[in-house]
Amino acid sequence: YYQDGMNRQNQWTKQDHYAYQIVAQSVVQYPLVALEEKPAQFLNAESHYNTFAYKRYMQMTKVERTIVASHIGELPKERLSYAQTIKKVKNFMKKDMRYDTQTKVLPAGANFVQYTLEETKRGYSPQYATIATLAFRYLGVPARYVEGYVVTNELVKDKQSFAEINVTGKEAHAW
Numbered sequence: 001y002y003q004d005g006m007n008r009q010n011q012w013t014k015q016d017h018y019a020y021q022i023v024a025q026s027v028v029q030y031p032l033v034a035l036e037e038k039p040a041q042f043l044n045a046e047s048h049y050n051t052f053a054y055k056r057y058m059q060m061t062k063v064e065r066t067i068v069a070s071h072i073g074e075l076p077k078e079r080l081s082y083a084q085t086i087k088k089v090k091n092f093m094k095k096d097m098r099y100d101t102q103t104k105v106l107p108a109g110a111n112f113v114q115y116t117l118e119e120t121k122r123g124y125s126p127q128y129a130t131i132a133t134l135a136f137r138y139l140g141v142p143a144r145y146v147e148g149y150v151v152t153n154e155l156v157k158d159k160q161s162f163a164e165i166n167v168t169g170k171e172a173h174a175w
Contacts, residue, residue: 057142060134067113068131068138071096079140089135097131098122129174147174 060068069075072092080088100122106115113134116127123131129145136143149171159165 053142057144058137058140060137063111064113064134065138067111067117068134071117072135072138075139082141085136085139085141088139089132092135093128093132096121097128099124099128103127125172125174145174147172149173 072088096117098121101124103123104120106112110119113131116123116131126147129147133143133145149167150173151165151167151171155165155167155171
């Protein structure tokens, strides 16, 4: 049983089991994507996804927008390139946040973004990923927050194909 990213739960132990197939050339459409002139079918499909991404992954509340704007500053008059946007977000995160796994519990009724950026100025992957996602959205780049597990080379070292590996909270991460 395998499908990339699919989860099945053992009915008796209630443990989650994930199965993946690692394929050397998993991006089989990359040559098509890299072409200077893309086929109409590809462009049509991409335009539908872009519409979806901009509708879904640009959402911010007014409060979030105001808080992020107060830290990043006014939006530039012209849209930044992706490279410029990434650099701006990295600089913002480096300046306004400190990595710390011992963060304080969010007080009841507090706004997560405001508390993180203006009170603690600390966090680890969930805080970093949340703030970075909102920064990208503020700067006009669709972004989404994702949680999962980082399966490192050390975890799979000397394992046979389809062997079971154990991941713990240590491997939990957010992007």
